[in-house]
Amino acid sequence: MVDDLTPKNCAVCGKMVVGHCRVDKWGQLFHNECEFMPCLNCGRATSLNDTHLPYNRHVCSHCIDKVVRKDAHIQWVYDRVQEIFGHNFLSLPGRIPVEIVSPDQMLKLHNSRDTSRIPSGLTRSGGAGFFGAKMHHKVYMLDYQHKVVFGGVLAHELLHVWQNEHHTVLPPNYCEGFCNLGTYLFYGYLDNELSRVHMEQMMNNPDPIYGDGFREVKQIFETEGGKNLENTIKILQERSKRRRSIF
Numbered sequence: 001m002v003d004d005l006t007p008k009n010c011a012v013c014g015k016m017v018v019g020h021c022r023v024d025k026w027g028q029l030f031h032n033e034c035e036f037m038p039c040l041n042c043g044r045a046t047s048l049n050d051t052h053l054p055y056n057r058h059v060c061s062h063c064i065d066k067v068v069r070k071d072a073h074i075q076w077v078y079d080r081v082q083e084i085f086g087h088n089f090l091s092l093p094g095r096i097p098v099e100i101v102s103p104d105q106m107l108k109l110h111n112s113r114d115t116s117r118i119p120s121g122l123t124r125s126g127g128a129g130f131f132g133a134k135m136h137h138k139v140y141m142l143d144y145q146h147k148v149v150f151g152g153v154l155a156h157e158l159l160h161v162w163q164n165e166h167h168t169v170l171p172p173n174y175c176e177g178f179c180n181l182g183t184y185l186f187y188g189y190l191d192n193e194l195s196r197v198h199m200e201q202m203m204n205n206p207d208p209i210y211g212d213g214f215r216e217v218k219q220i221f222e223t224e225g226g227k228n229l230e231n232t233i234k235i236l237q238e239r240s241k242r243r244r245s246i247f
């Protein structure tokens with residue numbers, strides 16, 4: 001009530017907003033004619049003074065200081081992710097190396113040139129098979145990710161590592177849905193403003209694999225799976241075998 005009459009400044013250019021304007025999902029107002037450059041981590045409209053990167057990537061002033069850059073940051077996030085997996089009965093095959101890469105490096109790793117869709121992470125596994133040789137894994141993470149978002153992506157990738165290590169073969173909706181369950185558990189464990197925004201997005205994601213697939217896996221995890229990740233994957237394997245034999 002009180003706020004309605006107070007003059008507001010545009011989140012993009014900083015000048016006063018009068019009359020019609022737009023609003024981002026955090027309630028920030030900005031002029032119709034000012035360019036909406038959402039923060040890649042939280043979706044806030046960034047101002048002209050914020051961090052603007054190639055390929056239309058932007059980071060707002062709330063997120064820039066929380067970006068994961070150093071090994072110590074990676075370590076901190078990794079420990080949290082591992083803790084959550086422990087609480088949910090899943091253990092990783094040792095400490096997996098994690099490297100932060102630029103968008104160009106990430107696209108190259110994915111064999112892609114689509115600069116409008118730069119993946120946030122990638123897992124590479126290989127090397128097993130001969131004379132009991134151990135498999136080795138590496139996770140690549142995109143730069144400029146806020147520690148909350150970074151942890152969500154890392155949890156997803158580390159569940160790919162787990163599936164690769166155990167030679168798990170699942171259809172994409174279960175494979176990616178299971179990885180996204182890791183992301184969701186990480187966000188739920190943190191339970192802060194930013195992680196809640198991302199949880200809501202996941203629950204509303206219309207994608208058949210990353211959205212529907214995830215919600216189906218979550219449902220199984222919470223019921224038959226007994227909130228146990230390794231049990232859940234066994235159930236997913238059973239179900240996909242049954243489906244393969246039906247069709």
Ligand SMILES: [Zn+2]
Pocket residue numbers: 010011012013014015030031034
């Ligand atoms: Zn403006």
Ligand SMILES: [Zn+2]
Pocket residue numbers: 039040041042043044059060061062063064
């Ligand atoms: Zn932000």
Ligand SMILES: [Zn+2]
Pocket residue numbers: 156160176179
């Ligand atoms: Zn994935």
